[in-house]
Amino acid sequence: MMNIITVSQISKKYGNLLNSTKALNGVSFNIEKGDFVGIMGPSGSGKTTLLNIISSAMKPDVGEIIIDGKELTRMKENEVANFRKNHLGFIFQDFNLLESLTVEENIILPLTFSKFKKVEITKRLQYINKILGLTPLNKRRIDELSGGQKQLVACARAIINKPEVLFADEPTGSLDSKSATQLLNYLEKINTQEQTTILMATHDAFTASYCKRIIFIKDGKIFAKINTNGDRKEFFEKIINMQRTIGGGDFFNA
Ligand code: ADP
Numbered sequence: 001m002m003n004i005i006t007v008s009q010i011s012k013k014y015g016n017l018l019n020s021t022k023a024l025n026g027v028s029f030n031i032e033k034g035d036f037v038g039i040m041g042p043s044g045s046g047k048t049t050l051l052n053i054i055s056s057a058m059k060p061d062v063g064e065i066i067i068d069g070k071e072l073t074r075m076k077e078n079e080v081a082n083f084r085k086n087h088l089g090f091i092f093q094d095f096n097l098l099e100s101l102t103v104e105e106n107i108i109l110p111l112t113f114s115k116f117k118k119v120e121i122t123k124r125l126q127y128i129n130k131i132l133g134l135t136p137l138n139k140r141r142i143d144e145l146s147g148g149q150k151q152l153v154a155c156a157r158a159i160i161n162k163p164e165v166l167f168a169d170e171p172t173g174s175l176d177s178k179s180a181t182q183l184l185n186y187l188e189k190i191n192t193q194e195q196t197t198i199l200m201a202t203h204d205a206f207t208a209s210y211c212k213r214i215i216f217i218k219d220g221k222i223f224a225k226i227n228t229n230g231d232r233k234e235f236f237e238k239i240i241n242m243q244r245t246i247g248g249g250d251f252f253n254a
Helices: 047-055 075-088 103-112 118-132 149-158 177-193 232-246 249-253
Strands: 003-013 019-030 038-039 062-068 088-091 166-168 197-201 213-218 220-229
Touching: 003 047, 003 177, 003 197, 019 038, 019 047, 019 062, 019 118, 019 197, 038 047, 038 177, 038 232, 047 075, 047 166, 047 197, 088 149, 103 149, 118 149, 118 177, 118 213, 149 177, 149 220, 166 177, 177 197, 220 232
Parallel strands: 038 197, 038 213, 088 166, 166 197
Antiparallel strands: 003 019, 003 062, 213 220
């Protein structure tokens, strides 16, 4: 299998010389095309920082990120912006939706900046709507939706341009269990059917059990890696056990 992401010796500090926090301390791993990787760890362990650095929203102090053969850490800002637009998708906690637009307008936003034909846009919109059950909401404005519905719209928008890598930070964070399961089934579907590589940070063992493997981090370092054997229930147990081993207890829910 081909490596799509190489994370090499990443370190990141926040703050200044007198008062600094080491958020990441020499993190390295590879991700293959079509992988579905979970990032777990207690609150404050560095998950969000890691996701932001890999997705090139933030630069590391030290280390390299290579995605699809491109060294993002060395690219100019406008090159990074272009790369993100064409190759990466994001489902982040704060949704980043445009409140004054409709659901449909938000979902197709990433395509309207590209050279897609109207027919193709409509086709993709219908496909995504069908899978996520969003059709009845299409003409509503974002400020008329619940938190869970917003998260599904954010998901639809993240995947409409068929990104090679999809980044998700607590994607089920504000979803009820039915919507969460629906979203996870969809992520699994695009992972298996479209070979979309997914990197997802979560504190939730059920959500994480949809991954193929999990990288646990603690205090900015890799603590452990575990793989599924294909049985979700068994993997869930394995994840819970690792959460106990790593400690942090309630911090997982913070
Ligand atoms: P997680 O996502 O696992 O909760 P984060 O990556 O958000 O962890 O944070 C890792 C560490 O870096 C924590 O100690 C946190 O307090 C610190 N940190 C995160 N963001 C900032 C920031 N903008 N300024 C200062 N410290 C930060």
